[in-house]
Amino acid sequence: MLGLYLFIRDFSLNHYGSGENMAFYLVSAVLKPDLSKELEQLLRENAFVDLQPFGKVLSHSLRNARIRDDGFAVWEEEDYCTPPLAQERAAALDRFFERLSVALVQAGEGWNRIRDLPRLFPDLAG
Numbered sequence: 708m709l710g711l712y713l714f715i716r717d718f719s720l721n722h723y724g725s726g727e728n729m730a731f732y733l734v735s736a737v738l739k740p741d742l743s744k745e746l747e748q749l750l751r752e753n754a755f756v757d758l759q760p761f762g763k764v765l766s767h768s769l770r771n772a773r774i775r776d777d778g779f780a781v782w783e784e785e786d787y788c789t790p791p792l793a794q795e796r797a798a799a800l801d802r803f804f805e806r807l808s809v810a811l812v813q814a815g816e817g818w819n820r821i822r823d824l825p826r827l828f829p830d831l832a833g
Contacts, residue, residue, distance in 0.1 A: 728787045733817035734768075735779045736804035738827070746803045747828050758798055761786070765795050770831040773824035780804065780827045783817030 738746065749755065750770050755762045764785055772782035786792050791809045792800060800807060812820075826832055 729785055730787065730791065731783060731785050731812050731814045731817065732791055732809035733781065733812045733820060734784050734807065734809050735781045736807035737778060738780050738804055742803050747831065750828065750831055755799055761795055765799065770828060772827040773821040774827045775824060781821050781824065783812065
C-alpha cells in the first residue's frame, strides 16, 4: 500500500501543484447493474485516462475498487474540487453509479480500510 500512496502523492504534486488543496475521500456507491459490463470495458480501454486533470487517477481508482457485502463499490479518490468529485461525477461517476457518498480520509487510509474486500473488477487490478 505504501507504493500506491507514493504514486498518488507524486501524481498529485506533479499534476496539481503543491497539493495544499488536495483531499482524499473514501467513496462508496452502487454500480448500476445494467452498466457494469460497459464500465468494465471502458476501464479496460483506458477510456477515462485522458480526461484532465483527473482521468488517470479516476481510472486507477475504479480499476482497483472493491465491493462490500452490501453491494456498495468502494474506492479511495483524490480530489481538489468543491463539492467533492464534481468533475468526476459530471464526466463518468453519475452515469455508472448511484447513491454515491464520500468520507474524508488521509491519503492511503481508504485503500487500507478496504484492501481485504473483493475487487469490483478482478480482471482489471493494477
